[in-house]
Amino acid sequence: MRKNMIIKRVIATTLFCLSLIGLASADLLVIVHPENTNTIDARFVKNLYLGKENQFDNGDDAEALMLDDNNELTELFLKEIVNQKPVQFKRLWSKALFTGKGTPPQVLASSADVLRLVMSNPTMVGYIDSEAYTNDVRAVLRIKTK
């Protein structure tokens, strides 16, 4: 019994430490407005950022927000969710922009800016550094950074 308790305690402590490590390394979060209850999975987010989708399940307009090209979160997001290289993504939207097919996602300077816009706009979807997260928004996807 006692031995089991010790083992349990060791496991619990280890898990706690691991979760601390997990918290300490910032992840990427895909966020939406807290009242946005639509199903937002990786496939939806990918199609939204590729311009193939522009509405949520319930028919409301959906709008994508980006961090700038040089931000490493952008590179991670494009690789893991959109499955595109930054230059490929830029090419796709340049083509859309100059051929009347659509307007590229709005680019913001920081995770804090993305959070601020998303918390006040139910139409918007963005990605942020998990360190910038507050419960003013709903996180729908998480990607581990290395």
Add this chain to the structure above:
Amino acid sequence: MKLLHWTVVAICAGPLAAHAFETRLNGFISVGGGMTLSEGQEYVTDPVNFGQYTNELSIKPDTMVAIQTSSQVNDRLSATAQLVGFAGAKQFVKFANADITVDRGFDVNFEWAYVNYELLDSVDLKVGRIRMPVFYYSSSLDLGYSYNWIRPPAEVYNLFTTSLEGMSVDYDISIGDWYGTATGYYGETSGVDPETQSIVEFESILGGIIALERGSLTLRGSYSVDDNVSIVRTFYNPLVAGYVTQEFELPLTFASGSAIYDNGTVMLGSEVTSTKFKNNLNNDESAWYVTGGVRLGSFTPHVTYSSFKQKSTAADTSLVFIPGQAGIKVSDYPQDISAITAGVRWDFDIAAAIKVEYTNRTDNTAEPAILEGLWSPFGDAQVLSVSVDVVF
């Protein structure tokens, strides 16, 4: 065409919202240079603006700039205008007994000028000046940044008009994992054929396009028809020792099919086109290319084979060159050219690329004995060109 009326209708139909316009200003620029490698060789890179490389180094044929302004007027209505200038633009003028070309370098034209109205969530209506969407790369023809080449293969992309005044309706399609657009368009346009300097008026072009993509694969087909094409040709007639003007109708159909695969590392593509003339005054034409490239870091080496062939269908057309002698039947000497292009694109910045390209064109056209070397407007040519493409 009563374009103005359509525009007014479209604007009136939109809900009247009085908030500030969201306006974007963007542009792109290509600066290119090149030459053919032997004396007497000419290579047309841009049949719309008569951009052409010769054996003298020139930075004009592949150099152009575009500025685009686009405003979201309200939730459903937007207005877009794209101003384009080509460094190598020329105009043909018949003067007395001579053909003269006038330099119109960087004359500014509107390539796009339209209002877009979202009729339904998945249906867009465009009215105004739009791109004639006949080829896969028609709408992005000048946007060098968006493809690997310096320009799409000239053997296939040989139309001398690119935009038209009219309307198009786009319908967004989504079937399972396939996404795409079905487009119908109608309009009118005119242009000058650089080969014969004929003025060609397309009075009622009607066409449809289906484009579908799934993952890395894009498929596209287009079909267009115009039964009201008129051609005015002025040429020197030795029989009367002077210039004569000839006017005739040339109804035609144009079809194209393409498949592009691009997974981010490997890019493969092919496009096939067919132009048919309904009244046997011109040889029917078919053209195609196949291209492949590999993205290695920021470098993309690529290679392309392209072909343009006429069929012997112009049974009713003969050209008279020597007084008193029988004319040469156009159907006996169909044009036949092919080209191999090899190049490298270097993405030195996310918004800018440098390209180097070598093209070797072979002319296999059989020529009439008395016009050896003069019948085909092409000829063998080797072309070396470089360019810098930037979007901003």
